[in-house]
Amino acid sequence: MELKQAAKQVVQSANTLIERARSQQLTLAVTGLSRSGKTAFITSLINQLQQGNSAEHMPLLDVARQRRLISAKQVAQPHLDVASFRYLSGLRSLSGVAPEWPKATDTISEVRLEICFRPKHKSWLGSGDSSKLLLDIVDYPGEWLLDLPMLQMDFQQWSEQQWQLMEQAPRAEAAARWITEAEGLLGREPDDDAIHQCADSYAALLKHFKDQLGLSLLQPGRLLMPGELVGTPALAFFPMPQQRLLNEPASEALWQLLSARYEYYVNHVVKGFFKRFFRHFDRQVVLVDCLQPLNEGAAHFREMQQALTQVMSCFQYGKQGWWRQLFEPKIDRLLVAATKADHVTNEQFDALGKLLAELCQGAESQALDNDIQIQHQPLASIRSTRFGHVKQGSQTIPALKGLRLSDGKPITLFPGQVPAGLPSEAFFAQHSFDFVDFAPPARQSDYAPLPHIGMDKAIEFLLGDVLK
Ligand SMILES: Nc1nc2c(ncn2[C@@H]2O[C@H](COP(=O)(O)OP(=O)(O)OP(=O)(O)O)[C@@H](O)[C@H]2O)c(=O)[nH]1
Numbered sequence: 210m211e212l213k214q215a216a217k218q219v220v221q222s223a224n225t226l227i228e229r230a231r232s233q234q235l236t237l238a239v240t241g242l243s244r245s246g247k248t249a250f251i252t253s254l255i256n257q258l259q260q261g262n263s264a265e266h267m268p269l270l271d272v273a274r275q276r277r278l279i280s281a282k283q284v285a286q287p288h289l290d291v292a293s294f295r296y297l298s299g300l301r302s303l304s305g306v307a308p309e310w311p312k313a314t315d316t317i318s319e320v321r322l323e324i325c326f327r328p329k330h331k332s333w334l335g336s337g338d339s340s341k342l343l344l345d346i347v348d349y350p351g352e353w354l355l356d357l358p359m360l361q362m363d364f365q366q367w368s369e370q371q372w373q374l375m376e377q378a379p380r381a382e383a384a385a386r387w388i389t390e391a392e393g394l395l396g397r398e399p400d401d402d403a404i405h406q407c408a409d410s411y412a413a414l415l416k417h418f419k420d421q422l423g424l425s426l427l428q429p430g431r432l433l434m435p436g437e438l439v440g441t442p443a444l445a446f447f448p449m450p451q452q453r454l455l456n457e458p459a460s461e462a463l464w465q466l467l468s469a470r471y472e473y474y475v476n477h478v479v480k481g482f483f484k485r486f487f488r489h490f491d492r493q494v495v496l497v498d499c500l501q502p503l504n505e506g507a508a509h510f511r512e513m514q515q516a517l518t519q520v521m522s523c524f525q526y527g528k529q530g531w532w533r534q535l536f537e538p539k540i541d542r543l544l545v546a547a548t549k550a551d552h553v554t555n556e557q558f559d560a561l562g563k564l565l566a567e568l569c570q571g572a573e574s575q576a577l578d579n580d581i582q583i584q585h586q587p588l589a590s591i592r593s594t595r596f597g598h599v600k601q602g603s604q605t606i607p608a609l610k611g612l613r614l615s616d617g618k619p620i621t622l623f624p625g626q627v628p629a630g631l632p633s634e635a636f637f638a639q640h641s642f643d644f645v646d647f648a649p650p651a652r653q654s655d656y657a658p659l660p661h662i663g664m665d666k667a668i669e670f671l672l673g674d675v676l677k
Pocket residue numbers: 241242243244245246247248249250310311312313314315350548549550551552588589590591592593594646647
């Protein structure tokens with residue numbers, strides 16, 4: 210009897226060992242500028258893994274096409290001090306009679322999935338049994354990556370750069386009042402209340418740049434998304450070039466104080482993010498909404514392009530040896546996706562893909578230098594339109610059908626032609642875009658997977674090698 214018990218224990222331990230060897234863990238990070246579609250993407254990704262296990266729904270995802278996907282359960286997340294990605298509440302809002310898009314988010318969040326699947330090939334670990342992948346998905350604002358250049362600038366250099374920007378179009382007009390307020394602090398003893406006040410006004414100015422002017426290159430990024438840092442001195446600073454100071458010790462003291470806070474922000478907040486989170490990412494998704502900036506015109510499009518170049522520079526380790534040394538990044542796959550592809554008719558996907566590729570030009574070859582595999586593609590995380598045709602005189606033209614987000618009314622429209630590459634100023638002068646927002650589609654049932662365009666291709670690229 211005892212022998213039997215001991216043998217049972219040996220078998221159990223061997224099974225645990227095999228189980229451990231089979232389980233793998235991967236951290237998938239998802240970023241993009243504000244409103245680029247991060248929450249929708251992660252919601253769809255989880256939903257496709259949970260409910261999309263079929264060849265019809267996910268033809269390009271091996272594990273689903275071959276029906277090897279057994280389950281994808283949400284389990285306890287690894288970090289107790291990081292906000293949870295609220296998958297179920299997002300899915301709930303997408304369900305029901307009047308589905309709504311999940312709410313905007315403004316900080317980092319994570320979710321852990323335990324994915325069970327049947328391996329494709331038999332191995333020494335046994336055949337036919339299931340394998341496990343622990344997948345941590347992290348959602349973080351792309352704006353945080355825009356702070357990266359601050360790591361290489363001292364307060365003086367950063368201040369000069371920011372004031373130069375503020376004195377030019379399109380910022381100058383809105384910035385004038387804030388500049389007067391900041392200059393009002395000079396020549397008197399630093400008053401912490403007034404400094405906080407001026408930092409709040411600076412935050413309001415950045416918010417104005419973002420919301421009203423559609424600008425993306427805004428530093429410090431956390432001033433717009435302060436999270437747990439709200440009201441702390443770490444965020445109570447703003448640019449102040451030394452040459453602006455009145456030649457008085459009081460102004461010098463103010464400068465020293467702002468400079469110390471800048472150094473703290475750079476060393477603890479910016480570096481802190483890269484050290485704590487970024488260095489642990491295995492795979493990265495960068496989402497880009499190319500359509501909204503086209504709607505808003507040439508200046509915004511250029512600004513988005515610059516911001517994206519900055520975001521992509523975070524994956525060019527080779528070019529930035531200092532950075533590799535500091536953070537030891539290990540990302541080996543990078544998916545860059547043009548989101549909301551259901552806003553254009555299907556014969557335009559090619560053009561959208563080309564536009565995205567040109568936007569990321571340079572980054573691709575440099576990422577390849579670093580042995581990072583990169584894929585760019587158009588994608589709709591949650592497809593909200595159907596393709597159709599409309600008659601215009603004697604012509605039949607491709608069109609989209611969906612519910613307009615603003616009033617929920619069914620509409621059929623031709624959305625405008627996406628340029629198959631970076632549009633010139635002249636192009637903007639001749640074309641105007643009007644990509645309208647659509648309401649999410651009504652779900653057929655709670656068991657039906659979310660409709661999508663290209664999620665299977667995206668997941669195959671991101672996880673296909675592990676789900677083998
Ligand atoms: N038609 C369509 N619209 C989408 C899709 N994905 C996102 N959207 C739209 O884009 C908006 C923003 O999407 P989110 O997923 O919240 O974007 P986000 O990047 O998480 O935004 P923040 O959390 O505010 O930074 C949604 O409210 C939708 O209106 C999609 O696949 N199709």
